[in-house]
Amino acid sequence: MIRHRDIEQLQELSQAPGKTLTLYLDVDQTNAANRRRQFETHLKDLLRQLRAANPDDEELAAVIPEVEEIVKRVEPTGRTLVLARHRGLGVTFRKVLRIPLPSGAYWGVGAFLRPLVEALDEHERFGIVIVDQKRARLATVFLGEVEEHRDLISAVPPRPDAPTSDKLRSQPRMERRHDESVSNHVRMVASEMARILDQLEVDRLIIAGSVEVASELARQLPKRLRGKLVELLPLPVTASTEEILARTAEVQARLERAEELQVVRDLLKEVRKGGRAVAGLSATLDAVNQGRVWKLVYLHGLKLEGGSCADCQVLVPPADQRCPLCGKAVAREEHLVDRMSRAVLERGGHVEMVDGPAAEALRQVAEVAAILRS
Numbered sequence: 051m052i053r054h055r056d057i058e059q060l061q062e063l064s065q066a067p068g069k070t071l072t073l074y075l076d077v078d079q080t081n082a083a084n085r086r087r088q089f090e091t092h093l094k095d096l097l098r099q100l101r102a103a104n105p106d107d108e109e110l111a112a113v114i115p116e117v118e119e120i121v122k123r124v125e126p127t128g129r130t131l132v133l134a135r136h137r138g139l140g141v142t143f144r145k146v147l148r149i150p151l152p153s154g155a156y157w158g159v160g161a162f163l164r165p166l167v168e169a170l171d172e173h174e175r176f177g178i179v180i181v182d183q184k185r186a187r188l189a190t191v192f193l194g195e196v197e198e199h200r201d202l203i204s205a206v207p208p209r210p211d212a213p214t215s216d217k218l219r220s221q222p223r224m225e226r227r228h229d230e231s232v233s234n235h236v237r238m239v240a241s242e243m244a245r246i247l248d249q250l251e252v253d254r255l256i257i258a259g260s261v262e263v264a265s266e267l268a269r270q271l272p273k274r275l276r277g278k279l280v281e282l283l284p285l286p287v288t289a290s291t292e293e294i295l296a297r298t299a300e301v302q303a304r305l306e307r308a309e310e311l312q313v314v315r316d317l318l319k320e321v322r323k324g325g326r327a328v329a330g331l332s333a334t335l336d337a338v339n340q341g342r343v344w345k346l347v348y349l350h351g352l353k354l355e356g357g358s359c360a361d362c363q364v365l366v367p368p369a370d371q372r373c374p375l376c377g378k379a380v381a382r383e384e385h386l387v388d389r390m391s392r393a394v395l396e397r398g399g400h401v402e403m404v405d406g407p408a409a410e411a412l413r414q415v416a417e418v419a420a421i422l423r424s
């Protein structure tokens with residue numbers, strides 16, 4: 051699991067003399083275009099772009115083959131490969147994240163970690179507690195990875211079943227003892243969980259397990275945690291890690307879809323009234339070229355071609371043959387969306403890729419749009 055302190059270390063390291071090549075690469079195997087290691091072709095394009103923008107940089111020329119070699123050994127176990135290579139130090143940071151980030155290659159002093167830092171800041175940390183009458187497990191899910199923290203097991207006397215006649219008289223007492231013990235268990239779980247969850251800085255909480263005990267636990271939660279509770283899920287306490295991750299991801303996706311939809315609705319409202327947003331490739335490119343984009347918004351997986359001027363770094367729509375600034379012929383740009391993302395991120399802006407209902411709403415108007423700086 052990636053944490054802020056990993057990034058701080060990386061940031062510190064990469065401040066050493068010499069430059070760092072930072073790479074974000076879409077390796078998602080659910081996308082057919084990335085299968086059979088075709089992401090390596092995308093990598094070559096990104097590195098060629100970088101080389102073209104820094105033609106005389108010998109250090110870059112030396113680090114590019116190193117990065118290509120490293121990527122050849124990467125297993126695409128997630129959606130985005132994040133890689134930073136500082137040649138002088140001989141240091142490589144490499145991690146395949148389970149979240150999508152815009153692809154791009156960056157060359158400069160210090161690793162370009164803004165997309166990563168932003169993902170750490172924006173993604174919510176989910177706590178999930180799974181309880182039954184005897185056990186409780188606690189896991190957190192962050193950036194698509196699950197981490198198990200605590201497995202509490204408390205002994206509960208078994209509920210008596212099918213008693214023989216001579217045991218009949220003692221049954222109510224045993225049942226009461228069982229119920230008391232379950233409610234003690236739930237109380238213990240509630241206070242222990244609260245203590246741990248405070249330390250873990252969980253943003254949202256899911257309570258799962260047998261319905262009865264889960265609802266009881268929800269009732270006994272301290273107030274400060276009750277506000278974070280988003281869902282009660284029926285799930286066996288023996289659920290596998292994969293199952294926990296999958297169920298949490300469903301809840302998370304639903305919440306994120308709702309937030310994305312709000313972003314797109316606000317954006318389209320601004321576009322309609324001619325306010326601080328633009329939609330459509332050509333208007334968005336203008337805003338990107340002028341450095342006016344606060345947040346670039348596009349359909350997840352969108353691929354557009356266009357052109358770029360190697361001298362002015364200006365990006366143009368596919369129909370334009372010449373740079374609007376210097377008049378020179380533009381070079382064909384196969385991954386225009388990556389270039390737009392990179393330009394926005396490098397100037398301190400944000401990028402949001404939308405799916406689901408937000409994508410449907412955006413698609414009514416355009417495939418790509420931007421909220422402008424105020």
Ligand SMILES: [Zn+2]
Pocket residue numbers: 359360361362363364373374375376377378
């Ligand atoms: Zn130009």
